[in-house]
Amino acid sequence: MKAKRQRTAILFLLPAVVLLLCFMIYPLGKTIYYSFTAWYNFSAVQTFIGLDNYKDLIRDPVVRTALRNTGILMAGVLLFQIGFALILAILVDGVRHCFKFFRTIYFFPIVISATAIGLMFTLIYKYEYGLLNYFITLFGGEKQVWINEKTSIYLALIPVVWQYVGFYFVIFLTGISNISSDIYESAMLDGIRPVQKAVYITVPMLRSVLTSSIVLVVSGCFKVFDIIFMVTNGGPLDSSQLLSTYMYQKAFARGNGGYASSIAIVMIVLGVAVTSVLRKMLQGGDEDA
Amino acid sequence: MKKTKKVLAVLAGSTMLSLSLAGCSQSAPQAGGTKTGTETADAGKAASGGKEKIRVFTFFTGSDQWAPVWSEVIAEYMAANPNIEIVDESAPTAGVNDVFRTKMQADIAAGTPADLSIFYTGADGKPLVDSGLFVDFGTYMKEDEKWSGNFKQSALDSQKYDGVQYSLPYLGYYEGLFYNKELFEKYDLEEPVSYDNIMKAIKVFAENDIPAFASSMAKPSYLLELSILAQSGGEGHKNYFDDSWAPALDSIAEWYQMGAFPKDTMTISEDDIRLMFKEGKAAMMINGSWCVSALEDNENMRLIAMPAFPGGKGGEDCVIAGFGSGWFFSKKAAERSDETLKLLKYLTSPEIVQKFIAVGGSSAIECPVPEGASLLKKSAVEMLNKASYTDTAIDSQVSREAWMAIADDGAPYLVEGKRTSLELLAEARKILEATSK
Numbered sequence: 001m002k003a004k005r006q007r008t009a010i011l012f013l014l015p016a017v018v019l020l021l022c023f024m025i026y027p028l029g030k031t032i033y034y035s036f037t038a039w040y041n042f043s044a045v046q047t048f049i050g051l052d053n054y055k056d057l058i059r060d061p062v063v064r065t066a067l068r069n070t071g072i073l074m075a076g077v078l079l080f081q082i083g084f085a086l087i088l089a090i091l092v093d094g095v096r097h098c099f100k101f102f103r104t105i106y107f108f109p110i111v112i113s114a115t116a117i118g119l120m121f122t123l124i125y126k127y128e129y130g131l132l133n134y135f136i137t138l139f140g141g142e143k144q145v146w147i148n149e150k151t152s153i154y155l156a157l158i159p160v161v162w163q164y165v166g167f168y169f170v171i172f173l174t175g176i177s178n179i180s181s182d183i184y185e186s187a188m189l190d191g192i193r194p195v196q197k198a199v200y201i202t203v204p205m206l207r208s209v210l211t212s213s214i215v216l217v218v219s220g221c222f223k224v225f226d227i228i229f230m231v232t233n234g235g236p237l238d239s240s241q242l243l244s245t246y247m248y249q250k251a252f253a254r255g256n257g258g259y260a261s262s263i264a265i266v267m268i269v270l271g272v273a274v275t276s277v278l279r280k281m282l283q284g285g286d287e288d289a
Numbered sequence: 290m291k292k293t294k295k296v297l298a299v300l301a302g303s304t305m306l307s308l309s310l311a312g313c314s315q316s317a318p319q320a321g322g323t324k325t326g327t328e329t330a331d332a333g334k335a336a337s338g339g340k341e342k343i344r345v346f347t348f349f350t351g352s353d354q355w356a357p358v359w360s361e362v363i364a365e366y367m368a369a370n371p372n373i374e375i376v377d378e379s380a381p382t383a384g385v386n387d388v389f390r391t392k393m394q395a396d397i398a399a400g401t402p403a404d405l406s407i408f409y410t411g412a413d414g415k416p417l418v419d420s421g422l423f424v425d426f427g428t429y430m431k432e433d434e435k436w437s438g439n440f441k442q443s444a445l446d447s448q449k450y451d452g453v454q455y456s457l458p459y460l461g462y463y464e465g466l467f468y469n470k471e472l473f474e475k476y477d478l479e480e481p482v483s484y485d486n487i488m489k490a491i492k493v494f495a496e497n498d499i500p501a502f503a504s505s506m507a508k509p510s511y512l513l514e515l516s517i518l519a520q521s522g523g524e525g526h527k528n529y530f531d532d533s534w535a536p537a538l539d540s541i542a543e544w545y546q547m548g549a550f551p552k553d554t555m556t557i558s559e560d561d562i563r564l565m566f567k568e569g570k571a572a573m574m575i576n577g578s579w580c581v582s583a584l585e586d587n588e589n590m591r592l593i594a595m596p597a598f599p600g601g602k603g604g605e606d607c608v609i610a611g612f613g614s615g616w617f618f619s620k621k622a623a624e625r626s627d628e629t630l631k632l633l634k635y636l637t638s639p640e641i642v643q644k645f646i647a648v649g650g651s652s653a654i655e656c657p658v659p660e661g662a663s664l665l666k667k668s669a670v671e672m673l674n675k676a677s678y679t680d681t682a683i684d685s686q687v688s689r690e691a692w693m694a695i696a697d698d699g700a701p702y703l704v705e706g707k708r709t710s711l712e713l714l715a716e717a718r719k720i721l722e723a724t725s726k
Binding site: 038040041042043044047126127128129143145147148149232233235236237252253254255256 | 415507
């Protein structure tokens with residue numbers, strides 16, 4: 001009976017395993033292989049060149065910029081995405097009226113596609129026909145070139161943060177609603193103030209939710225592509241390049257599949273390493289607590 | 290058990306990142322052509338109504354000048370042939386993000402190109418030929434000489450790969466220096482028919498806060514192509530990335546330092562460039578025949594060849610023109626039925642081509658010249674007639690990555706003084722050598 005049950009379970013699991021092998025494990029293997037080859041224009045010919053792509057990658061200044069930008073992105077989303085989402089969730093939880101209204105408003109950007117958001121911010125930042133410069137000139141000011149070498153990554157960060165604040169806001173709001181009201185009531189009897197309530201009760205009680213959110217946010221940084229692609233396309237002078245946008249450009253705009261594959265592998269390794277370390281650090285904190 | 294789960298989770302997550310690339314893997318073309326599931330689904334007639342679906346891929350969409358004509362032409366065809374449904378998969382080619390090229394690359398890698406595609410020829414078309422997914426037109430042209438006789442022989446010859454006709458030329462292009470006569474007159478400047486006139490114009494326009502050139506450093510290909518031709522002339526045009534091209538690149542850097550380009554030249558899109566010039570916010574624009582239809586209503590617009598640079602060998606006798614794209618016909622569609630070929634013959638008939646030419650460009654098919662040409666079009670014809678040397682754009686002759694080393698990837702660093710022209714040319718040569726192996 002037990003063996004039959006196991007056979008049935010395996011039978012149901014098999015399709016998923018086959019799909020995983022076809023669409024995940026096999027492509028991963030191929031990407032690893034391509035990263036050791038010179039492969040141009042998606043031709044059928046790949047020439048094995050050993051570690052040459054990786055050596056070029058170490059020397060490539062754009063890769064260094066992309067790594068730095070990924071770091072900036074991580075810091076930005078941790079600080080603003082998680083930070084704003086937490087503050088908003090705590091504030092909205094304390095609101096007696098219009099709860100649903102605020103929840104809908106803050107969650108709204110999630111349902112807009114990243115490409116549309118990217119396009120919207122492109123129209124905002126444009127020099128000649130942009131919204132920001134329209135208002136500046138309306139009040140007699142001089143038009144500004146908003147996206148330049150120094151500002152590009154920070155300006156591209158704004159829509160990235162804006163899009164997902166609502167997502168984490170809803171997660172935190174759900175987490176807060178799961179905190180037992182008894183704790184709040186007894187604290188109120190002791191005369192706790194709203195700020196103290198948030199700092200000493202809500203945030204510590206949300207620890208596990210915060211941990212998962214932080215891991216999600218950080219690992220998500222390696223996948224950010226569409227908004228940067230739309231707003232800056234990695235420029236000017238590669239100043240807002242991420243590994244993902246650089247990989248895309250190398251593969252599809254320049255036709256260098258081998259080099260792009262090596263960038264993809266670096267992204268995978270970094271993504272897994274950073275996520276694992278972060279998870280370990282945060283779990284270690286949990287155990288201490 | 291826990292460890293296995295972790296390994297699986299890590300593998301699953303990480304593989305997601307690699308999917309986009311590895312999905313583009315390509316095996317060598319198979320002889321015999323065993324049909325895959327996708328192929329069978331695509332190839333058959335639609336379940337309802339028995340209509341045959343013909344997938345067509347072009348760049349006649351979005352802001353492309355020929356987009357309205359294209360929509361009209363295929364709608365007329367479907368109305369006249371109720372058994373046919375044309376699935377228009379066209380993608381835009383203008384702008385910083387070239388979706389058109391990406392889509393074709395993905396289709397080729399997946400082995401599922403559209404039944405009929407217009408795509409770049411030359412170096413860009415080589416992967417299509419190498420894929421073995423497209424027919425050789427030779428037999429079809431011999432079978433119907435009335436149809437094939439309409440094509441200009443020189444245009445056909447320009448699209449042969451090792452003597453084989455894998456693509457059929459369609460609409461030709463030319464590139465040149467557009468200028469707004471009104472702005473030159475307003476600031477009492479001579480027209481930009483010489484390098485000295487251009488330099489004087491840049492200075493005067495910069496003083497008046499007007500960009501001399503509507504041009505983007507994020508996509509500087511046209512600017513580079515014409516500058517290189519003006520420097521190298523016909524003689525050195527095919528010495529790809531030779532150091533003799535350096536003065537042309539240096540001139541662009543000098544113009545940038547003089548304030549010749551829009552303030553947001555590092556990020557401005559191609560569409561905005563064209564709009565800026567059209568609205569008279571910039572005095573000159575280096576671009577191609579695809580811009581003519583949008584500009585010809587303004588009688589002050591003119592088009593000339595780029596004047597020779599100091600010590601250069603180019604000038605008004607050198608022009609970039611040709612048939613940089615052509616029709617590719619998939620083997621799968623050819624094996625399925627004659628309907629796709631019938632559609633291709635309709636699209637390449639003189640009557641239909643004339644409709645496209647009335648909007649802009651030149652034709653690879655003998656057809657009557659549209660009446661009532663604008664002053665801009667007349668100046669374009671004059672430019673082409675003066676030229677004794679005509680060649681296609683360099684970016685269609687060399688590998689994409691090599692060209693990008695001096696264009697999108699290199700030009701912004703060059704004009705900012707972070708890299709020299711000789712460094713960029715050396716890098717491009719190195720890439721060209723690697724990609725030619």
